[in-house]
Amino acid sequence: MNGRLSRRAFTGLxxxxxxxxxxxxxxxxxxxxxLPPALxxxxxxxxxxxxxxxxxxxxxxxxVGEDGRGPSIWxxxxxxxxxxxxxxxxxxADDHYHRYREDIRLMQDLGLRSYRFSIAWPRIFxxxxxxxxxxxxxxxxxxxxxxxxxxxxxxxxxxHWDLPQALQDxxxxxxxxxxxxxxxxxxxxxxxxxxxxxxxxxxNEFDSFIDEGYGEGVEAPGLKLAPAALNQARHHAVxxxxxxxxxxxxxxxxxxxxxxxxxxxxxxxxxxxxEHVRAAAIAxxxxxxxxxxxxxxxxxxxRYLATQGAAAPRFTDRDLQVIAAxxxxxxxxxxHPVYVRADASGSGYARVPEPDxxxxxxxxxxxxxxxxxxxxxxxxxxVWNLRDLYITENGASSADVPSAAGEVYDVDRVMYLRNxxxxxxxxxxxxxPVKGYFLWSLLDNFEWEDGYSRRFGxxxxxFATQRRTPKLSARFYRExxxxxxxx
Numbered sequence: 283m284n285g286r287l288s289r290r291a292f293t294g295l296x297x298x299x300x301x302x303x304x305x306x307x308x309x310x311x312x313x314x315x316x317l318p319p320a321l322x323x324x325x326x327x328x329x330x331x332x333x334x335x336x337x338x339x340x341x342x343x344x345x346v347g348e349d350g351r352g353p354s355i356w357x358x359x360x361x362x363x364x365x366x367x368x369x370x371x372x373x374x375a376d377d378h379y380h381r382y383r384e385d386i387r388l389m390q391d392l393g394l395r396s397y398r399f400s401i402a403w404p405r406i407f408x409x410x411x412x413x414x415x416x417x418x419x420x421x422x423x424x425x426x427x428x429x430x431x432x433x434x435x436x437x438x439x440x441x442h443w444d445l446p447q448a449l450q451d452x453x454x455x456x457x458x459x460x461x462x463x464x465x466x467x468x469x470x471x472x473x474x475x476x477x478x479x480x481x482x483x484x485x486n487e488f489d490s491f492i493d494e495g496y497g498e499g500v501e502a503p504g505l506k507l508a509p510a511a512l513n514q515a516r517h518h519a520v521x522x523x524x525x526x527x528x529x530x531x532x533x534x535x536x537x538x539x540x541x542x543x544x545x546x547x548x549x550x551x552x553x554x555x556x557e558h559v560r561a562a563a564i565a566x567x568x569x570x571x572x573x574x575x576x577x578x579x580x581x582x583x584x585r586y587l588a589t590q591g592a593a594a595p596r597f598t599d600r601d602l603q604v605i606a607a608x609x610x611x612x613x614x615x616x617x618h619p620v621y622v623r624a625d626a627s628g629s630g631y632a633r634v635p636e637p638d639x640x641x642x643x644x645x646x647x648x649x650x651x652x653x654x655x656x657x658x659x660x661x662x663x664x665v666w667n668l669r670d671l672y673i674t675e676n677g678a679s680s681a682d683v684p685s686a687a688g689e690v691y692d693v694d695r696v697m698y699l700r701n702x703x704x705x706x707x708x709x710x711x712x713x714x715p716v717k718g719y720f721l722w723s724l725l726d727n728f729e730w731e732d733g734y735s736r737r738f739g740x741x742x743x744x745f746a747t748q749r750r751t752p753k754l755s756a757r758f759y760r761e762x763x764x765x766x767x768x769x
Contacts, residue, residue: 376728
């Protein structure tokens with residue numbers, strides 16, 4: 283016996299009536315109060331709504347030199363002087379590679395029925411292409427089998443920014459060959475794991491790893507390309523998505539569902555009136571033209587191509603057909619809104635600048651606008667005629683200073699989550715087809731260029747000892763999950 287669960291056992295995980303999780307060991311109370319028989323309908327989510335958390339391989343796994351893993355661009359970038367806060371790296375991170383069983387128990391304590399994680403491409407193909415590394419695949423088989431045994435459905439992201447360094451040495455996302463290498467990698471993982479993983483996401487956040495990694499230079503690989511080269515890298519990334527979708531469909535077990543997770547520019551009407559709502563819908567399409575819109579509509583908008591001029595990407599009709607390979611669901615990563623207003627000139631909308639006094643979380647970029655979790659999925663569903671949506675990331679950074687007793691009273695994060703989830707419930711109650719929510723993040727982790735200076739987890743991690751401690755937000759989220767709504 284290899285410990286794998288059967289396909290029949292796996293598909294039951296997403297149905298109603300899953301077994302309750304074990305009692306929590308969370309702090310702040312000596313006994314759990316009895317739950318009310320039911321919440322008012324105005325505060326509940328639909329039956330079967332999927333609650334989960336999310337992580338990414340380089341941010342939590344560590345073990346960067348173990349079991350045949352090859353180097354990624356984030357290994358190279360984070361070891362370069364001056365690229366991350368205090369020179370932090372993901373060499374150890376949360377040591378999830380060795381402690382995943384403990385982390386699955388944390389998920390069980392929360393009552394979760396799903397977990398979104400990413401696979402490290404260089405663990406599977408250390409050189410990006412060529413011979414696969416069986417020891418790397420073994421880790422993900424152990425992780426997935428552990429999740430299924432705990433009643434937790436795995437949602438797998440194939441690319442969360444850790445491109446094998448060997449591919450970067452050959453051009454990275456500036457090279458069309460990388461798109462085809464991604465398809466080969468996707469096909470291999472689908473063949474080996476789709477008997478247990480029902481949901482695959484090709485990419486996480488094109489906007490982040492391309493624009494910030496190849497345009498602004500603040501993330502790996504740290505390049506600042508000219509506009510034409512940047513737009514071509516963008517095109518190769520969305521082409522890789524389409525090739526990956528095709529590869530997964532050709533290689534996976536029947537019934538496998540394929541999608542992606544994108545941090546959309548979350549265009550939100552500054553005032554809820556017809557003219558501003560119309561402007562936000564126009565903006566949603568145009569502000570996301572180079573990524574999500576071309577994927578879902580199979581074309582770049584005329585305005586996008588016109589504004590890029592001579593720097594517009596080069597592509598063929600066949601490219602656009604591949605990029606638009608149909609997906610089964612779309613994941614939206616939403617943290618804050620981008621407010622827009624109606625504008626009679628030009629495009630029909632204008633961005634409203636964020637004032638200096640706007641409330642922020644610990645990360646300067648994360649200003650608080652809960653209505654983003656209403657308007658984001660609502661307008662996305664309407665603009666692109668979507669029928670299956672997930673919120674694949676939403677969460678908040680906080681100072682997270684433990685008390686003398688070792689407790690973390692992150693009331694600011696609880697405030698953030700309560701208000702954002704209330705807006706999501708508003709959307710779902712109006713028929714917006716959001717099927718689940720993945721909180722970012724299960725654990726404090728390596729937060730890219732911010733190193734370990736920003737904490738997003740609902741479990742506090744002492745990185746010196748690797749001890750995990752549930753925060754107040756973990757207790758809050760556990761009750762949301764148990765009630766399937768907001769009390």
